[in-house]
Amino acid sequence: xxxxxxxxxxxxxxxxxxxxxxxxxxxxxxxxxxxxxxxxxxxxxxxxxxxxxxxxxxxxxxxxxxxxxxxxxxxxxxxxxxxxxxxxxxxxxxxxxxxxxxxxxxxxxxxxxxxxxxxxxxxxxxxxxxxxxxxxxxxxxxxxxxxxxxxxxxxxxxxxxxxxxxxxxxxxxxxxxxxxxxxxxxxxxxxxxxxxxxxxxxxxxxxxxxxxxxxxxxxxxxxxxxxxxxxxxxxxxxxxxxxxxxxxxxxxxxxxxxxxxxxxxxxxxxxxxxxxxxxxxxxxxxxxxxxxxxxxxxxxxxxxxxxxxxxxxxxxxxxxxxxxxxxxxxxxxxxxxxxxxxxxxxxxxxxxxxxxxxxxxxxxxxxxxxxxxxxxxxxxxxxxxxxxxxxxxxxxxxxxxxxxxxxxxxxxxxxxxxxxxxxxxxxxxxxxxx
Amino acid sequence: xxxxxxxxxxxxxxxxxxxxxxxxxxxxxxxxxxxxxxxxxxxxxxxxxxxxxxxxxxxxxxxxxxxxxxxxxxxxxxxxxxxxxxxxxxxxxxxxxxxxxxxxxxxxxxxxxxxxxxxxxxxxxxxxxxxxxxxxxxxxxxxxxx
Amino acid sequence: xxxxxxxxxxxxxxxxxxxxxxxxxxxxxxxxxxxxxxxxxxxxxxxxxxxxxxxxxxxxxxxxxxxxxxxxxxxxxxxxxxxxxxxxxxxxxxxxxxxxxxxxxxxxxxxxxxxxxxxxxxxxxxxxxxxxxxxxxxxxxxxxxxxxxxxxxxxxxxxxxxxxxxxxxxxxxxxxxxxxxxxxxxxxxxxxxxxxxxxxxxxxxxxxxxxxxxxxxxxxxxxxxxxxxxxxxxxxxxxxxxxxxxxxxxxxxxxxxxxxxxxx
Numbered sequence: 001x002x003x004x005x006x007x008x009x010x011x012x013x014x015x016x017x018x019x020x021x022x023x024x025x026x027x028x029x030x031x032x033x034x035x036x037x038x039x040x041x042x043x044x045x046x047x048x049x050x051x052x053x054x055x056x057x058x059x060x061x062x063x064x065x066x067x068x069x070x071x072x073x074x075x076x077x078x079x080x081x082x083x084x085x086x087x088x089x090x091x092x093x094x095x096x097x098x099x100x101x102x103x104x105x106x107x108x109x110x111x112x113x114x115x116x117x118x119x120x121x122x123x124x125x126x127x128x129x130x131x132x133x134x135x136x137x138x139x140x141x142x143x144x145x146x147x148x149x150x151x152x153x154x155x156x157x158x159x160x161x162x163x164x165x166x167x168x169x170x171x172x173x174x175x176x177x178x179x180x181x182x183x184x185x186x187x188x189x190x191x192x193x194x195x196x197x198x199x200x201x202x203x204x205x206x207x208x209x210x211x212x213x214x215x216x217x218x219x220x221x222x223x224x225x226x227x228x229x230x231x232x233x234x235x236x237x238x239x240x241x242x243x244x245x246x247x248x249x250x251x252x253x254x255x256x257x258x259x260x261x262x263x264x265x266x267x268x269x270x271x272x273x274x275x276x277x278x279x280x281x282x283x284x285x286x287x288x289x290x291x292x293x294x295x296x297x298x299x300x301x302x303x304x305x306x307x308x309x310x311x312x313x314x315x316x317x318x319x320x321x322x323x324x325x326x327x328x329x330x331x332x333x334x335x336x337x338x339x340x341x342x343x344x345x346x347x348x349x350x351x352x353x354x355x356x357x358x359x360x361x362x363x364x365x366x367x368x369x370x371x372x373x374x375x376x377x378x379x380x381x382x383x384x385x386x387x388x389x390x391x392x393x394x395x396x397x398x399x400x401x402x403x404x405x406x407x408x409x410x411x412x413x414x415x416x417x418x419x420x421x422x423x424x425x426x427x428x429x430x431x432x433x434x
Numbered sequence: 435x436x437x438x439x440x441x442x443x444x445x446x447x448x449x450x451x452x453x454x455x456x457x458x459x460x461x462x463x464x465x466x467x468x469x470x471x472x473x474x475x476x477x478x479x480x481x482x483x484x485x486x487x488x489x490x491x492x493x494x495x496x497x498x499x500x501x502x503x504x505x506x507x508x509x510x511x512x513x514x515x516x517x518x519x520x521x522x523x524x525x526x527x528x529x530x531x532x533x534x535x536x537x538x539x540x541x542x543x544x545x546x547x548x549x550x551x552x553x554x555x556x557x558x559x560x561x562x563x564x565x566x567x568x569x570x571x572x573x574x575x576x577x578x579x580x
Numbered sequence: 581x582x583x584x585x586x587x588x589x590x591x592x593x594x595x596x597x598x599x600x601x602x603x604x605x606x607x608x609x610x611x612x613x614x615x616x617x618x619x620x621x622x623x624x625x626x627x628x629x630x631x632x633x634x635x636x637x638x639x640x641x642x643x644x645x646x647x648x649x650x651x652x653x654x655x656x657x658x659x660x661x662x663x664x665x666x667x668x669x670x671x672x673x674x675x676x677x678x679x680x681x682x683x684x685x686x687x688x689x690x691x692x693x694x695x696x697x698x699x700x701x702x703x704x705x706x707x708x709x710x711x712x713x714x715x716x717x718x719x720x721x722x723x724x725x726x727x728x729x730x731x732x733x734x735x736x737x738x739x740x741x742x743x744x745x746x747x748x749x750x751x752x753x754x755x756x757x758x759x760x761x762x763x764x765x766x767x768x769x770x771x772x773x774x775x776x777x778x779x780x781x782x783x784x785x786x787x788x789x790x791x792x793x794x795x796x797x798x799x800x801x802x803x804x805x806x807x808x809x810x811x812x813x814x815x816x817x818x819x820x821x822x823x824x825x826x827x828x829x830x831x832x833x834x835x836x837x838x839x840x841x842x843x844x
Contacts, residue, residue: 033463214830328548345469348474349537371475
């Protein structure tokens with residue numbers, strides 16, 4: 001059986017042109033990148049988690065589904081202040097159940113987006129954003145800036161599908177109609193393929209952006225900025241000249257902006273730069289979202305509860321304060337006492353102080369393959385792979401919703417999707433609380 | 435926080451060189467392939483991700499070690515990884531693929547933003563003979579209390 | 581004169597939110613009444629008496645009421661939030677949001693204060709003998725208008741975003757600050773006696789910021805506007821030679837912010 005136009009559930013590009021052929025227990029894909037391809041193989045992989053697991057005196061044993069769902073619900077009900085962590089490789093529909101569950105329990109709800117482009121979202125709240133869909137940029141942009149991002153390694157098809165190589169209505173010659181600037185402390189593979197590489201020192205993005213804005217406002221930046229950023233003012237002027245000379249510029253910020261020292265202030269400065277550039281030519285800015293539906297959590301949490309991530313429901317209404325209610329902080333400060341983790345590997349991707357505290361807590365997780373987070377969990381529920389085994393919605397990197405349909409069904413009799421699993425847990429929680 | 439610290443500190447009595455660097459972590463395509471393919475507990479993943487890339491000059495200054503020990507700013511956590519010289523990295527900086535090894539030493543401070551310093555965490559690096567552990571061994575050693 | 585003594589009963593697990601600990605709320609109440617006041621721990625409301633031994637000495641109006649917390653309350657948030665009069669003295673360290681939106685009275689912390697101390701403060705005095713976290717005297721998330729009046733004195737160091745969006749009032753830090761002190765400041769006065777890491781006065785459009793120590797990453801959008809000998813900033817007399825900068829030209833073509841940096 002061959003299927004066309006399958007959505008890839010791996011990175012924020014949400015590629016919608018994957019071809020899949022199922023041959024018995026083998027799968028052949030076309031158009032998918034290395035990362036995407038690896039995930040499609042997960043359907044038949046020998047390490048796939050296929051049964052619910054419960055930890056009994058330090059080691060895992062297989063369990064009945066109902067028993068495992070019961071235990072997961074029990075962990076949440078017994079906790080004073082649980083953390084519901086919705087990973088990004090699952091549907092908005094599953095995230096929505098997670099958010100409602102957090103509201104019901106008075107818990108904290110957070111997602112990968114906090115440690116990904118959370119600071120970018122905070123920057124948008126400070127400064128506003130001039131954005132565009134990926135299609136618009138593809139058709140119009142004649143200048144592309146990858147700022148603190150390395151798409152050739154993190155979103156392999158961004159340059160070929162949206163950013164640099166595709167031929168659009170006003171960019172008929174593809175790459176030849178575009179100037180590419182990369183801002184990165186490393187001479188990354190993306191930097192090597194750019195027309196201009198601004199190799200700044202780490203943790204100085206804010207100063208570089210601030211100097212560019214100062215130049216735009218007709219003043220010479222303070223000379224110390226050259227030593228601080230490692231970039232000469234003449235290089236900055238060259239960069240700015242190219243930016244002002246384009247018809248439609250697109251800046252794609254990566255975690256070099258959001259994760260480095262300065263955080264949301266870096267993002268805010270970048271957004272301000274784009275606002276100012278629009279006094280001279282057309283410019284837009286967007287984030288390269290690493291995981292497939294990491295933008296989805298921001299979207300649905302915002303429309304359901306008014307805030308994009310790090311929500312606290314302790315008082316019955318949503319509250320938002322990054323640093324206070326966000327997952328890394330509540331784990332570091334030991335301010336939660338249980339966790340439900342859906343499709344995310346916090347033990348691998350959080351700093352040691354947080355991972356270590358998490359390992360002391362009662363944890364239930366939903367995942368498709370063994371990883372450090374499944375290792376420290378008391379309950380492991382097998383995950384269903386979105387866009388392959390069930391339908392649902394992702395938000396693409398440019399916040400465009402993409403509805404996906406599966407090419408095969410859930411391999412389990414006990415659940416149809418992660419959304420279904422979340423609903424079953426929620427139902428149990430309600431019964432126990434009654 | 436120092437933008438670039440090149441402090442040579444002698445560790446007690448050993449005369450070994452310990453150097454301070456800024457740690458940059460990020461995706462690599464092979465890391466992505468293995469992580470998305472559910473292979474985090476495999477030897478391939480360790481070989482790809484338990485890696486510390488540094489400028490060839492810094493690598494030589496450390497005595498061209500096969501392995502290095504990376505220690506967090508507060509000195510509380512450290513991890514061993516394979517050292518690789520890499521031209522694309524400037525002196526005073528190191529790069530590690532984003533994975534459990536790098537995150538052990540990433541600073542947990544979020545400056546009230548919720549996001550830790552995945553890029554630009556100050557770390558100390560010294561040559562080591564310690565074994566490079568797998569993800570599984572690292573979890574058992576650092577996180578799971580027996 | 582009335583004294584309300586609160587003695588923490590033991591270690592607090594999940595942090596509690598106790599905006600009821602305010603001199604003007606506790607004034608004229610008996611010990612049992614205070615014990616029955618509710619605080620939040622996660623989604624549950626529990627009596628204050630679960631966490632503190634309460635003792636009331638003497639009687640008096642709100643303005644002559646002193647609340648003394650005899651120990652560490654670094655896991656208690658929102659102490660003194662919105663307080664209008666009276667005094668709080670904390671012998672240990674305090675948690676987040678200490679004295680946020682405070683309008684009058686005074687708070688003295690012998691230890692450290694968590695982030696968001698004195699957020700959008702309107703009046704009164706907040707004195708921190710130890711160190712302070714992020715966002716001292718700042719604006720609410722997403723707002724550009726922070727503290728409008730009153731005074732914050734920090735004997736130790738403060739972390740990032742101190743005095744962000746400052747409109748009025750005065751913040752004095754005896755030690756060092758980290759990043760983005762006085763960001764978006766558009767009025768008022770910040771004096772840092774120690775060093776600043778980066779972003780001092782960034783995106784500033786008005787008000788005055790003075791740094792006596794070194795600034796590691798100077799904000800690029802500040803332009804030198806002269807030199808001054810021992811300038812007087814409001815009621816604060818500075819000693820020595822200062823360079824005066826105006827900015828931040830990164831945020832506006834016509835900014836009115838003034839940054840003083842001590843020379844030598």
